[in-house]
Amino acid sequence: MKTAVLLLALFAATPALAQHEEEHPYVPETDPLVVRKLDRWQDWKFGFMMHWGPYSQWGVVESWSICSEDVDWCGPPKRNPHTGKYANDYVGYKQAYEQLPTTFNPVKFDPAKWADVAADAGTKYVVFTTKHHDGFSMFDTKQTDYRITASNVPFHSNPRANIAREVFDAFRARGFGIGAYFSKPDWHSDNYWAPRWATPDRNVNYDTRKHPELWKGFVDFTHAQLGELTSQYGPLDILWLDGGWVNPREHPDAKPGSGSVPWPQDIDMPGLAALARRNQPGLIVVDRAVGGRYENYRTPEQKIPDEPLPYPWETCMTLGDSWSYVPNDRYKPARDVVHMLVDVVAKGGNYLLNVGPDANGELPAEAIERLHQIGQWMKLNGQAIYASRAVAPYRAGKFRYTRLKDGTVYAIYLADDKEKTLPAQLKIPGPAPEAGASVRVLGSDAALAWRREGDATVVDVPAAVRKQTAGAYAWSIELPGAVLTH
Known part of the structure; x- marks a missing residue:
């Protein structure tokens, strides 16, 4: 070294x-x-x-x-x-x-x-x-x-x-x-x-x-x-x-x-x-x-x-x-x-x-x-993080992606210097949760409302969840059973 x-x-x-x-x-x-x-x-x-x-x-x-x-x-x-x-x-x-x-x-x-x-x-x-x-x-x-x-x-x-x-x-x-x-x-x-x-x-x-x-x-x-x-x-x-x-x-x-x-x-x-x-x-x-x-x-x-x-x-x-x-x-x-x-x-x-x-x-x-x-x-x-593997698109804007062996994908949102809370709405390109899946942010048990718009998953983040998870360096959004979109 x-x-x-x-x-x-x-x-x-x-x-x-x-x-x-x-x-x-x-x-x-x-x-x-x-x-x-x-x-x-x-x-x-x-x-x-x-x-x-x-x-x-x-x-x-x-x-x-x-x-x-x-x-x-x-x-x-x-x-x-x-x-x-x-x-x-x-x-x-x-x-x-x-x-x-x-x-x-x-x-x-x-x-x-x-x-x-x-x-x-x-x-x-x-x-x-x-x-x-x-x-x-x-x-x-x-x-x-x-x-x-x-x-x-x-x-x-x-x-x-x-x-x-x-x-x-x-x-x-x-x-x-x-x-x-x-x-x-x-x-x-x-x-x-x-x-x-x-x-x-x-x-x-x-x-x-x-x-x-x-x-x-x-x-x-x-x-x-x-x-x-x-x-x-x-x-x-x-x-x-x-x-x-x-x-x-x-x-x-x-x-x-x-x-x-x-x-x-x-x-x-x-x-x-x-x-x-x-x-x-x-x-x-x-x-x-x-x-x-x-x-x-x-x-x-x-x-x-x-x-x-x-x-x-x-x-x-x-x-x-x-x-x-x-x-x-x-x-x-x-x-x-x-x-x-x-x-x-x-x-x-x-x-x-x-x-x-x-x-x-x-x-x-x-x-x-x-x-x-x-x-x-x-x-x-x-x-x-642990036991995860890479999954396309790997990164998109402020998001980074990881995949577990059971098919769950995490979209990890990297916070800017002065960004203390998640945005009220996230537009996550790429992997889609399976139909009916419960999407959440790690650190909160609340199920988040989500929908697909084109090749992105749009997630609404209530004020209570934003407050509960405030101050993180990055936030991990769980997308169960995600599959790649084409």
Whole structure:
């Protein structure tokens, strides 16, 4: 993950996303266990993500500040926020960053509280960063000492030191689906960023074709870590693999420092997926931004596609501006998040919302309040969201549409900034309720008078119902037994 500003720019052009999809087409899954789990995952609709690690002590972007690409969002800041030293000194900054685990002691870490907040928001699954690109493992791996349970990490003696296990157990106890974020690149590994060469960019810093023994060491290391995660941490639903530049493709014209390299970075995804699924039958594997048979669903980042996509997908997005904790982050209004959730779901996707815990292990108070506000809306309107699927026309003006498996359609009316009540009359294009159906607004039991006029359903909303449902971010109108008009 990178900063939100960068990613909004990267994904602003839909044609670029479409070009990637055409170059690396989606391959439907055939394993019936995975297909079944994907269908269940699509029922969940709304997920909760957390980027967390020792970098939260400085309040800087996760991992990327030790990547020496010459772009604004990467490389060290002018001043080390912890010591005030190392101005414009990459080597000194990186050394200081790599010492962050020695002061990481999040004594207020309580994953049950996180799970309570996520449940209150209405989310149904969690994706937690077990390891980001900097290589620090938030689980008790035996493959490296650069981990949360190492003896030089103050938190290692805490009963909750095996953080990933604690997070998964706490969320699983609340009935959540469980997703493990894992970075394929590992910038701490000597077999990825080998110390005998410089590290000009995010990629492996040697030609894997010239040094196959180094690369094999890295592949074996990665498989061993994922073997641990998939065999020792309870039932998992999703393996969410980040770092799409680690893939088998060659780029002959790539230049050092460009963000790409000529040589392949083949992590042996067939073997890795087979290992993971031996341990976790039916596991959803998301080799994101790579395409092919191991990207079971796609993950547009900080972007909502303009139209429905013809495969399972999930928009991953920050509640604030940053993926990881930064002081005084700017959190999106709850109304905006609800509208984005509705838009995503109407187009057939899932919405994965990220919040970064702070250095003490607490979710920021302002983020908790936003999530509670979102959850209040979901408590009334969740039945129009969960277990729904896309239905044409998907969107029409201020309406977004969802369909349940029993044929009920919801037309969700998105309120303008200053719109506090529903209009007295709604003209809903498209799906028609079955004859004699009782149309209502979620949040009220009153049956509303309705009629068809051409290709629209006209619904009269009495003043009492408008008052009863006032102040919502959006209103869900239930159209039982709806069928598509032609």
